[in-house]
Amino acid sequence: MSFGSRAHVAMAAYGPACVGIDPHASLLADWGLPDNVEGLDRFASLCVEAFAGHAAFVKPQSAFFERFGARGVVVLERTIQDLRHTGSLVILDVKRGDIGSTAAAYADAYLDEDAPMAADAITVSPYLGFGSLQSFFDVVDKNDAGVFVLALTSNKGGPEVQQALLRRGPAAGDGGADQTVAGGILTQLATLNAGSSPMGSFGAVVGATLGDVAEDLDINGPLLVPGFGAQGGTADDIRRLFGAVMDTVIPSTSRAVLSTGPDVQALRDSVARVNAELVGS
Numbered sequence: 001m002s003f004g005s006r007a008h009v010a011m012a013a014y015g016p017a018c019v020g021i022d023p024h025a026s027l028l029a030d031w032g033l034p035d036n037v038e039g040l041d042r043f044a045s046l047c048v049e050a051f052a053g054h055a056a057f058v059k060p061q062s063a064f065f066e067r068f069g070a071r072g073v074v075v076l077e078r079t080i081q082d083l084r085h086t087g088s089l090v091i092l093d094v095k096r097g098d099i100g101s102t103a104a105a106y107a108d109a110y111l112d113e114d115a116p117m118a119a120d121a122i123t124v125s126p127y128l129g130f131g132s133l134q135s136f137f138d139v140v141d142k143n144d145a146g147v148f149v150l151a152l153t154s155n156k157g158g159p160e161v162q163q164a165l166l167r168r169g170p171a172a173g174d175g176g177a178d179q180t181v182a183g184g185i186l187t188q189l190a191t192l193n194a195g196s197s198p199m200g201s202f203g204a205v206v207g208a209t210l211g212d213v214a215e216d217l218d219i220n221g222p223l224l225v226p227g228f229g230a231q232g233g234t235a236d237d238i239r240r241l242f243g244a245v246m247d248t249v250i251p252s253t254s255r256a257v258l259s260t261g262p263d264v265q266a267l268r269d270s271v272a273r274v275n276a277e278l279v280g281s
Helices: 003-014 025-030 037-051 062-066 070-083 100-111 130-143 181-193 235-248 264-279
Strands: 018-021 057-060 089-096 121-124 146-152 202-206 223-225 249-253
Touching: 003 089, 003 146, 018 037, 025 037, 037 057, 037 062, 037 070, 037 264, 057 070, 057 249, 062 070, 062 089, 070 089, 089 100, 089 146, 100 121, 100 130, 121 130, 130 146, 130 181, 146 181, 181 202, 223 235, 235 249, 235 264, 249 264
Parallel strands: 018 057, 018 249, 057 089, 089 121, 121 146, 146 202, 202 223, 223 249
Antiparallel strands: none
């Protein structure tokens, strides 16, 4: 099954929430764990026990593992492997983006099914040009994987790039209408997903704490929505922003769930509460 199809099935089974595994030093301390690779390993193991087969999506943040060096990457690799094929889909948050053979190597490292750190999907950056992502797209098609392309992030400095206008000109076939950088990214993702059912595998990252969004968010693909929960985004914000495309939205939360640990059942209960809030039950 394609990633888009598997995501659709997982959302129907568990609810739309994506739970981050973000082992901040402060979270390790809150869980009574040391800020070292042993504490990281215990933290990640508890998250796997709590979320595997209980959340549709689990999103390890690579940076918080990488800060412990090679031993931290070993923990990340094992965490991905332990999560996969449990019913939960792994979205590895690495925000990679490069050109040529380097991009191809990143794609093989994270999306090739035979790679040690193969995830179901990863986050990628298009700001070396949308075409620079082609190596990732090729591996997505080959391995039934997914990508989430940064489009409308909610960080303070995002608009200076994402809301910049592109002058397309008459050759674009749209009468020369200007389009934002983010709008261009969303349009190209919609083209990649055209004709896919129930939805395509080429997703976008769109923040939950944005104001009114003028862009067309109907890309026929999944929308990964960070900023929900501790960062201030609410279920009402998500319903307001995404409206008719709510069935493609994957709200991502980390601290709001992780703060209830380290008790495994408390973590599972927190995920259930988040999903109930999102679906309005």
